[in-house]
Amino acid sequence: MASSLPTTMKAAVLDKAGPPEAFQLKSVPVPPLTRGHVVIALDYASVGIWDVKQRTGEWGVVKPGTILGADGSGIVVAVAPNVTRLRVGERVYSYSYESGFYAEYISVAADRVERVPDQLNQQIAGAMPCVALTAHSGVQALKMTPGQTLLVFGATGGVGSFAVWLAAHESDVKVIGTARADAFDYLRALGGEPATDSSEGFDAVLATANGETLPPLVSRAKTRAAVAYPNGVEPEPKFDGHPSVPFDGKMTRGAFESLNKAIGDRTIPLRVEEFPFDDIVDAHRRIDRGHVEGKIVLRIR
Ligand SMILES: NC(=O)c1ccc[n+]([C@@H]2O[C@H](COP(=O)([O-])OP(=O)(O)OC[C@H]3O[C@@H](n4cnc5c(N)ncnc54)[C@H](OP(=O)(O)O)[C@@H]3O)[C@@H](O)[C@H]2O)c1
Numbered sequence: 001m002a003s004s005l006p007t008t009m010k011a012a013v014l015d016k017a018g019p020p021e022a023f024q025l026k027s028v029p030v031p032p033l034t035r036g037h038v039v040i041a042l043d044y045a046s047v048g049i050w051d052v053k054q055r056t057g058e059w060g061v062v063k064p065g066t067i068l069g070a071d072g073s074g075i076v077v078a079v080a081p082n083v084t085r086l087r088v089g090e091r092v093y094s095y096s097y098e099s100g101f102y103a104e105y106i107s108v109a110a111d112r113v114e115r116v117p118d119q120l121n122q123q124i125a126g127a128m129p130c131v132a133l134t135a136h137s138g139v140q141a142l143k144m145t146p147g148q149t150l151l152v153f154g155a156t157g158g159v160g161s162f163a164v165w166l167a168a169h170e171s172d173v174k175v176i177g178t179a180r181a182d183a184f185d186y187l188r189a190l191g192g193e194p195a196t197d198s199s200e201g202f203d204a205v206l207a208t209a210n211g212e213t214l215p216p217l218v219s220r221a222k223t224r225a226a227v228a229y230p231n232g233v234e235p236e237p238k239f240d241g242h243p244s245v246p247f248d249g250k251m252t253r254g255a256f257e258s259l260n261k262a263i264g265d266r267t268i269p270l271r272v273e274e275f276p277f278d279d280i281v282d283a284h285r286r287i288d289r290g291h292v293e294g295k296i297v298l299r300i301r
Contacts, residue, residue: 005030005039005078011103012280015064017057020284023102025277028067031100031107033078038086038110040094044126045072045101047275047283047296048158050232054099055284069101072300073116073126083110091116095129095251102280104300114256117263127272127295128162134249135162135206136259138228139171141247142204146172149201151217153237154208155192156183156293159230161270163206164192170262176202178213183293189269204228207237218242270294277301 013026033039051068053059073093076086086092094101096112116125138159144150150167154160155177167173168191175192176199184194200220207214207229218227218239228245229237238244249255271294275283280298287296 005105009104010277011067011100012069012277014055014062014066014068017055017062020055020281020288022055023280023284025280028065028103030105033080033107035080035082036109036111037080037107038076038083038092038113039078039105039107040072040074040092040113041077041105042072042074042101042103042126042300043122044074045069045103045298045300046127046130047287047298048130049287050130052284052287067100067103069103069298070097070099071095071126071129072101072106072297073122073129074106074300076113077105080110086110086113086115091122091125093125093129095133095249097251102277102298111253112251112256114253114260117260117265119265119267120263123272123274123297123299124268124270127158127270127297128268129251130249131158131295132162132166132259133251133255134230134247135159135166136262137247137250137255138206138230138245139163139166140258141245142206142226142228144171144173144204147174148203149174149176151195151199151202151205151221152177152192152208153205153210153214153217155179155190156186156271157208158292158295160208161186161190161294162268163208164190165268165270166262167206168192169266178217180291186269186271186293205237205242207233209233210235210237215239272297274299
């Protein structure tokens, strides 16, 4: 079932790897609806550091006509006949590594799409799918029990924000986080406390980055406390005597359902920097400068 779709759309297209200025806004065909898929009219697309790695060619050759963007939010405008779970008009968010969210429309496998919890707006919903699913996978992998203490290293970035918030609110875990001093208020709003020189006795560590201040903190964790990190963190945070728990953000239907259950009816104090779609170059210049608290999004419409 489909509402009437245009034949062309605006998309941010890369014809080769390069700096932010490599993006060109172009008119391209709206992707066709295929079996098992839905077409979403996007409201927001998230801008992630994985997009930067693709843009610069770090993850391989950029083919002409590439449209980046792995997650976002929008409204379902077409549903393949064999998809019964989603309907035209529903407010959804989606994460799919097939890419293509830097565009007005995307055709995406229905299993990579979930309804947005009623209390969350489209901006937050568009910012969160990849980082929230990744943080949820990491917190679940650590199998912590209420009252334990988790150290989140890099606690105010994308994955870190959700790791802090989910651990504190869903798992009832005490969260200590590392952040720049000007982000301490944000860290507290998420449910964490800044790490200090006397912080110790962590039951587990979740590292969203690696740097020279991580080893001294891990040395103050409990014996055999696990160190979890999303694949992509470099160098891999490995420590003698501490089990490594590398993880990926699960993007299955079950993972989305589990995330929505964890969120429940809560709102999320995620910090979001918004850029109009036409300012895609500025959005990528911003992420290149680093130190983003929370997430960057493109407002597609
Ligand atoms: N495998 C997966 O499924 C998956 C999915 C998503 C992300 N990832 C990976 O997960 C990692 C985090 O992603 P993200 O989107 O959360 O990135 P992000 O928003 O850039 O967050 C990284 C955080 O780490 C901090 N940080 C960076 N370098 C640091 C250092 N040397 N010392 C202390 N803190 C440091 C940053 O703080 P500052 O503000 O001070 O810079 C920031 O808070 C990336 O490596 C990404 O590729 C993997």
